[in-house]
Amino acid sequence: MITAGIDMGxxxxxxVLLKDGAVVGRAKGESGGAGREAAARKAWEEGLRNAGIAEGDVNRVVATGSGKYNVEFADDQITEGLSALKAIRFLCPDATAVIDAGADETLVATVKGERIGEMAxxxxxxxGLGAFLSxxxxxxxxxxDEMSGLGRPGADSPAVNDGCVVFAELEALSxxxxGASPEExxxxxxxxAAVRASSVVNDITVPAWNRVALVGGLTKNTAFVNALKVHAGxxxxxxxEAEYAGAVGAALFAAEQRK
Amino acid sequence: MDKFKELVENRHEYARAWKRRTGGKVLGYFETYMPEEIVYAAGVLPVRILARHEPDNLSDKWIYASCYPVKDMVNQLLKGRYDYVDGLVNVEGCQWMFNAFEVAVNNRKDLFSHYLFLPDYTDAASSKDVLRSELDVYKKKIEEWTGKTVTDEALDHAIGVYNTNRRLLRRICELRRADRSVILGSEMMNIAFASQVMDKAEINAVLEKFIPELEDREPYKDRIRLMLIGSETHDARLEELVESLGGSVVIDELDNGTSYYWNDVNLQKDRLMALSLRYLGRPHNPVKDNNWRRRPQHIFELSEDYHIDGAIIAKQIYCHLHGTDNYAVWKILRERNIPFHFFERDTTLPLEETELRLEAFMNMLRPGLVRLAGWHKALEI
Amino acid sequence: MKGQLWETKPLECWQKAKELRAKWQKSIESKEKVVGQGNTGFTADWQVAFPAITVIEDNPAGAMIASQSDSYARTCRLACEIRGWGREICGYHGNCWGAQFLGYQIDGSPFPNRSFVVPFPCVCDSHIKRGEQVRDFSPVPRWSADFTMYLGERDPQREEAMIEHRNYCTLKEINDIERIFGQKFDDEKLIELIRASDVIKQYREDVTMFMTYKPTPLSVKDLYSFYTLGGLTKLDPEETVNFWKMLRDEVEWRAKNQIAAVGTERYRWMEAHPPSWHYLKYYRYMEQEYGAVCIGSQYTHFGSSQLERKPDGSVGDRDYPVYSTQMPLETREDEMRFLTGPDARAPHHFKIDEYTRPYALNEFADIFQVDGALFGLWRGGVGCTLTRKEQAMKLRDAGYSVLMYEGTQPGDRNDLDELRFLNQLDSWMESQDMRKLDK
Structure with missing residues (x-):
């Protein structure tokens, strides 16, 4: 059985294309703002090409992400919490919690068997979002890449406001x-950004931090990941597949639906 | 760094040392309406919880959309910066402060805590009686907690020390009425902060020594005279910024500024009634200026006494109280043709943006000053 | 209907409720009356004894503006903002007092300027300030009042002075209103309402109790159509009693015959505060998409009383110190004493209950058999938002799923991102293994 997951962020x-429980193809593209439908179609075709699969052979397509309803060829849609859970049960079965740090959402969910325990x-x-960093x-x-390679600021390094991005930007520009360098x-x-993201982690009432999986686009930003480790403790x-986790989860859900 | 700023910065070390030295208890408080005299009379050190701006990933779990000073008070408390306090007390005041108190207490159930009701309706005939009753309850709780009886003599002593502190602060403040003052706004504000975190007798001794030195100082050159109105702030960065632009905050109307030390306790045989009348009679913040309006008139009187050139109204974002009071404050300032500049801030100031707006405001004032002045103003700046 | 589990039918008392509401609207439009700003009690309230005085509350006025016209509401709030109000000021007040600043109402008619003001004593900064907006605008008489609060165990001795203070304040208001406006306070009318108030309260309590049943015979969306009748919408005591009896009887019949408010009820959820009045669609969305019904909040039910789980496991009204409605009322002071009540903190008040009992909402969740809780976090609702996050934590501790969504305030649609909100609802339901009924 072949299923596909599309994470429209x-x-x-x-x-991600999944065949009998294994990832057989993936693709990534810009989500395209107002032109999301076309962007989805373009990435979809690329994904099929990469996997060497014809569209007609795909049994079911499930979309997730903030633009999930823009994927007109999807058979179903699921929300981001559920796709993160499904993905993490597959990618990292012993994880007790998952943090999905993306461009427009920081999502933290604890895992309770096959279900979400708590979500924030x-x-x-x-x-605290990737969009702000971009x-x-x-x-x-x-x-x-340059952002990703930054070191942690020292005690006397310049700091900006963490309450509001508008103030943060004003402070950054001043x-x-x-005379501070762009890198500083x-x-x-x-x-x-890491302080704010860790604040979402702190929102969880019943902690389950034995083994925490981090997924989403911000996993590619090493500086952010390092800072988040410190602030979240x-x-x-x-x-x-951390960056593709949402799509993996959606594809897994599609496979479950077909069973 | 000036002496008082240093005292404020070192307040945690100071309180810890005070505890070691005296073996006494420290009580953290949230609202400046806290009747400190009762606490002090029991040998306890009252310490105002002050916000600082530290990366905050803790307060959001507990509170939402609070003003930033309160958010950071929670952040500070949860981070353990006040781990030396033995108790926490709040007096009915603004809701955010109440929330901070409540969160702190729920996180530290081992601490002594008390919530004191102080009417928002401060001038009803029954207000003084209900507050007196609350002070009595408070006194008994403090006695029970410390195991010490708060005698009339101890209360008289505490009232004496506190009145002295208020008089010393007002004495310094009065020096700001001079055309060329020997003290700038930031230093005055730090003196007020230091008074809120130190043993009053000790800060009084510092001030007694400081005042003659101050009076011998060379006065500052002429500066644009500004008044600061609005939500309370817990550092003097705004005042410093004004000074860097050639102005000075010559008077403030902040809850933890002049309003904290503007009136004394007038002694009477019933000490608690004397305290009740003092706290109900102080210059009020918007939550307590709740029946016949006194605050706008008070602001106007200060502006006259300190012959200000203009006023800055800085409101903390999410401060609902100052947000609604602006209408009455703007009205009276406009009626009297006092130029003012209003802006919203949070705990930290976006430096450049604030500098830009204040500079523009002060530049707007300057031509008027030259015209008015003739005598000595502005041109030397 | 897809996923139908229960029989359902429309309520029969709609028509009567509409008539009563129209009658009240007409009564406040009478020009001969003195219009004041103040708060109105849910059952017994002093203003009923001033036949020629209408007391309007700004909350419902502001909420109605938000519902009726977004552009007019924005104009109102802008009128406040240019006068110095922060953008985070409670939408009820921004809308209502913005209209005062503008001088006209939504239909272009002149704003009914208030002739006096009695602020709402409340543990909310916005409520506390609302009296001043009228007084700052024009020099009308103003009386103040206090919400007497403290934390910890009840201390009746401590409360004595608080109660005296409150009695004094109300008594002064009434005597001054008589003097200034030349109005006669009809003590007998107030006594009549006080005597009837326990009957009204009992009917309200019954309705609340029936909503704990599965399936619930009434959803909160239904209840919101009725719950102001006799309270904010001041009616004659007899009319109020009759209406609530009619409603109670119908709800009782529905409860006993399992006639559901929502035929697909398979999930029950609670709230903690007023909803976004301008966006009640989410109730219907949850019902239609998920068979999820809202049974209300401590706020919704506080006109009756709060329920509690008794030691034997049964559910009943919580025991508060209350005065008997049949107590001797010989002087006006006695009447005020009754209105203040014997407990200075008004523990039946939903907000006080949250302050004084950290687990207040857990008991509510248990009694109403809810599966989850949906809480609004209001940037401009200081009182509404206090303790909300802590209450959510307590519910989560007990295993309930809680979703919090953000908005400005129930009377301000500015910050409520409707699509994000609906997405959050989907996400919340899916996180609990609930999928849409048609999937």
Whole structure:
């Protein structure tokens, strides 16, 4: 049986094709803002090509992510919490909790057997999100790779406000004007993103931190991951396919539905 | 760094040392309406919980959409910065402060805690009686907690020490009425903060020694004279910024600024009634200025006495009380043609943006000053 | 109906409720009356004894503005903002007092300026300040009142002075209103209402009790159509009694015959505060998509009383110190004493209950047999939001699933991202293994 999962996020769309419980193809593209439907189709075709599978052979397609309803060829949609859970049961079966750190959402869920124990999502605030870091990278004229390679700021390094991205940006720009380097400012910004993301981790009432899996696009940002480890006070496992976890979860769900 | 700023920065070390030295208890408090005299009379050190801006990933779990000073008070408490306090007390005041108190108490059930009701309706005939009754309850609880009886003599002594502190602060504040003052706003604010975190007798001794030195200082050159109105803040960065631009906050109307030391306890045989009348009669913040309006008039009187050139109204984001009071405050300032600049802030100030707006405001004031001045103003700045 | 589990039918008392509501609306439009700003009790309230005075509360006025016209509500709030109000000020107040600043109502008619104001004594900064907005605007008489609060175990001795203070405040208000406006306070009318109030309260309590049944005969969405009748919507005592009897009887019949409010009921959830009045769609969304019915909150049911689990496992009204409605009422002070009640903290008040009992909502969740809780976090609702996160933690500790969504305030649609909210609901239900009924 072949199923597909599509994770239509705020910044990127990820496709995973699953055949009899194994990933056989994947693709990634920009989610395209207003042109999401076309972006989904484009990534979909690329995913099929990569897997060497014809569209007609795919038994079921399930979409997830904030743009899940924009994937017009999906048979069903599931929410991000459920796809994260399904993915983590598959990618890292002994995980007791999962953190999905993406462009538009930080989601933390504890795992209770095959179910979600407790789930927390960021407040309506962009300060802990990947989108904020991407935006600041553009402002500071740094590449995402450069952002990822930053070290942790020292005790006397410049700091910016962690309560509000607008204030954070203003402070970041005034730091630049005062002579701080873009790298120093970027490190300060990354730090506050990790503070805010760890605040979501703290929102969980009944902790289950024995083994925490970190998935989502921000797993690619090493500086962020390191800072998050410090602020959340825990270590993470970053499983293979971490960036594609949402799509993996959706594909697994599709397979369950077909059974 | 000036002496008082240093005292405030070292307040945790100070309190720990005080405990070691005296073997006494420390009581953290949230609202400046806390009747400290009763606590002090029992040999306890009252310490104001102050916000600092530290990366905060703890408070969101407990509270939502609070003003940032309160959020950071929670952050500070949860991070253990106040691990030396033996008790916490709150007086009915703003809701965020109440929330911070409640979260702190729920996290530290081992601490002594008390919630004191102080009417929002401060000028009803029955207000003084209900507060007196509450002070009596409070006194008994403090006695029970410390095992010490708060005698009339101890209360008289405490009231004396506190009145002295208020008088010393007002004496320094009065120096700011001079055309060329020997003290700037940031230093004055730090003196007020230091008074809220130190043993009053000790800070009084520091101030007694400091005042003659102060009076001998060379006055600062002319500066644009500003008044600071609005939500309380827990550091003097705004005042420092004003100073860096050639101005000075010559008077404030902050809950933890002049309102904290503006009136004395007038002694009477019934000490608790004397305290009740003092706390009900102090310059009120918006939550307590709740019946016949006194706050706008008080602001106006201060502006006259300290002959200000303009006012800054800085409101903390999510401060609902100052948010609604602005209407009355703006109205009176406009009626009297006092220029003012309003902005919202949080615990930290976005430096450049704030600098820009304050500079623009002060530049707006400058031509008027030249015109008005003639005598000595502004041009030397 | 897909997924139908229970029989259901529309309520029969809708029509009567509509008539009563229209009658009240007409009564407040009478120009001969003195219009004041104040709060109105749910059962017994002093204003009923001033036949020529109407007391309006700004909360419902503000909520109605938010529901009726987003653009007018925005104009109102902007009128506040340019006068210095923060954007986070409670939407009820922003809308209502913005209209005052503008000077006209939604239909263009003049704003009914208040002739006096009695602020709402409440543990909410916005409520405390609401009296001042009228007084700052024009020099009308104003009386204050206090919400007497403290934490910890009840201390009746401590409360004596608080009760005296409150009695004094109310008595002064009434005597001054008589003097200033030349109105006669009809003590007999108030006594009549006090005598009837336990009957009304009993009917309300019965309705609350029937909503603990599975399936619930009434959803909170239904209850919101009725619960102001006799309270915010001030009616004659006799009319109030008759209406609540009619409602109680119908709900009782439904409960006993398992006539559900929602035929697909398979999930029950609770709230803790007023909903976004301008976006009640989410109740219907949850019902239609998931068969999930909301049975209300301590707020919704506080007009009756709070329920508690008795030692023998049964459910009954919580025991508070209360005065008998038949107590001798010989002086006006006696009447005020009755209105204040013997417990200065008003423990039946939903908010006080949350302050004084950290596990207040857990007991509610248990009694109403809920599966989960949905809480609004309001940026502009200071009182509403206090302790909300802590209460959620306690519920989660007990194994309930809790979703919190953000908005400005029940009377302000600004920060409520409707799509995000619906997505959150889906996500919440899926996290509990609930999928849409058509999937």
């Amino acid at each position: 705020y910044e990127s769309v990820k496709i 999502v960021n407040q309506k605030c962009a300060a 935006y600041m990278a553009r402002r500071l004229e740094l590449t995402l 730091l630049l004007n005062q 400012v970027a490190a300060a910004v990354t730090e506050i 825990m270590d993470f496992v970053i499983p293979g």
